[in-house]
Amino acid sequence: PHTPDLERAMDSVVLMKNMSELAVDLAYGAVLFDSEALAEEVLNLEAEVDALQSRFEAWTLRAAGRVEDPVSLRGLVHLARSTEVISDAALEISEGVLRGIASHPVIAEAVSESDEVLVRERIAAGGDLDGTTLGEAMVKTETGMRVIAVRRAGGERTADERDDWVVSPGPNTELRAENVLLAKGPRTGAERLREACGETSSAQ
Amino acid sequence: PHTPDLERAMDSVVLMKNMSELAVDLAYGAVLFDSEALAEEVLNLEAEVDALQSRFEAWTLRAAGRVEDPVSLRGLVHLARSTEVISDAALEISEGVLRGIASHPVIAEAVSESDEVLVRERIAAGGDLDGTTLGEAMVKTETGMRVIAVRRAGGERTADERDDWVVSPGPNTELRAENVLLAKGPRTGAERLREACGETSSAQ
Known part of the structure; x- marks a missing residue:
């Protein structure tokens, strides 16, 4: 059965994953290059991931109202939750940079020219x-x-x-x-x- | 001061990050394409991330014995911990696939040809x-x-x-x-x- 709501939910969760991976890259950049600018962008991305999460929930619940076995969508809900964990990890890393504990001259020195x-x-x-x-x-x-x-x-x-x-x-x-x-x-x-x-x- | 131990610790943690991101990609692939093969590779990668984690700890502790202010390495330790969270998320997703809850025909149908x-x-x-x-x-x-x-x-x-x-x-x-x-x-x-x-x- 054609379920466009489910496709949109899937699109949202894949986008969440891509944004979470970008957030991890930026968070690492913030540490390696001692860059508050990059750490700030992780905060900006986090807001976007949250928006996607809301969109994902709405599409998944709509889809649940239409598929034969709504409980079959459990896996999708788990997927979104695990993805959120990834962007949370990125956020944690960059908050360390903004509080001044994650980056340090000694780390920057270890980054090769x-x-x-x-x-x-x-x-x-x-x-x-x-x-x-x-x-x-x-x-x-x-x-x-x-x-x-x-x-x-x-x-x-x-x-x-x-x-x-x-x-x-x-x-x-x-x-x-x-x-x-x-x-x-x-x-x-x-x-x-x-x-x-x-x-x-x-x-x- | 030249601190090769610290460089090796940094190299390990960056490799951990790259492997964790690969694990997330594979875990998503496992869900989207209903592939136990990909889920199994996530388990294989996890073993490698664990080995890197041990290597990271050893190099960081060695470095701590040599730098002027060992506590300055706290950020690096946090970084490794946040990175582990990412590969744990990948593991969780793929365990869902192996237990048969994360993937489902209804998800595979939402993946476009x-x-x-x-x-x-x-x-x-x-x-x-x-x-x-x-x-x-x-x-x-x-x-x-x-x-x-x-x-x-x-x-x-x-x-x-x-x-x-x-x-x-x-x-x-x-x-x-x-x-x-x-x-x-x-x-x-x-x-x-x-x-x-x-x-x-x-x-x-």
């Missing part, structure tokens, strides 16, 4: 990336940085976006002033990305 | 992939499948490998009979990968 970095940058009005797309601007080729997520300014979304976060941005992902980019790559790439964003100083 | 699949395949002796490398065999180009992890048969490792798992395999990753591949891609690619592995029937 040659390692990939994870940075947050905000696109400035009139910056090279303002009003373009990831593909048009050839961000990966031009800067060496892989953009792993884009956060829109509060409430501003494009027509096909339901959320403030674009977790797996593609070449058609639009970029505008005030958007926040999370990107991974070599240290030199981080410099180039900052210039392309048109920020005089890092958003960190 | 066009979605990417996640499969486990074992390389057969004399199969096309036996005795080659990921790059040589051009697995991605030839099959359309992205290999996200390779599990070696018990105890068998190449010179530069410390673990039974290769979590981010590259073009030089060697492939041999009895190795288990975890791979993502389109359904048609999964068929082609199975043929290249030389299995007559899937390892699932």
Whole structure:
């Protein structure tokens, strides 16, 4: 039987998982690079995961009213709960950074200079990336940085976006002033990305 | 001060994180594709994460004996604990699959035919992939499948490998009979990968 409510519930929980994994990456970045900026983004993501959780519950309960054996949805409910645990772990790590206990010079020293970095940058009005797309601007080729997520300014979304976060941005992902980019790559790439964003100083 | 013990502790915890994220991916795959094979691999990974945890503890305690302020390592200990929570969540999800509660036809029905699949395949002796490398065999180009992890048969490792798992395999990753591949891609690619592995029937 076709159960669109159930499909939407599944989509929500898979998105929760992707966002939770992004949160873990950012939380680790916050520790490794002693970055309160990244820790703050974990808090922003957590709000989004909570919103998805509510949406998931609504779709699952609607689906339960329509499938033959509602108890069969128990596995799905467990899946969502286990996923929440993951984003909670990310939150815990980043709260450690914000309270100043998780990061420490001694940890930063253990991060090799040659390692990939994870940075947050905000696109400035009139910056090279303002009003373009990831593909048009050839961000990966031009800067060496892989953009792993884009956060829109509060409430501003494009027509096909339901959320403030674009977790797996593609070449058609639009970029505008005030958007926040999370990107991974070599240290030199981080410099180039900052210039392309048109920020005089890092958003960190 | 140069603290190689601390670097090793950090390396272990980052590897724990990568393995935990792989475990979450596999656990989700187990649910979405109703695959006990993937659930079993989560149990295998968990054993590896436990081994890393022990290694992490040893290096951290050694480092604590050498740094000026041992208590400064508290953040690192918290980080490892939060990471363990993530692999525990993956374990919980896959135990649900093995007990038959987390997966259900109704969930499998909600997975679209066009979605990417996640499969486990074992390389057969004399199969096309036996005795080659990921790059040589051009697995991605030839099959359309992205290999996200390779599990070696018990105890068998190449010179530069410390673990039974290769979590981010590259073009030089060697492939041999009895190795288990975890791979993502389109359904048609999964068929082609199975043929290249030389299995007559899937390892699932």
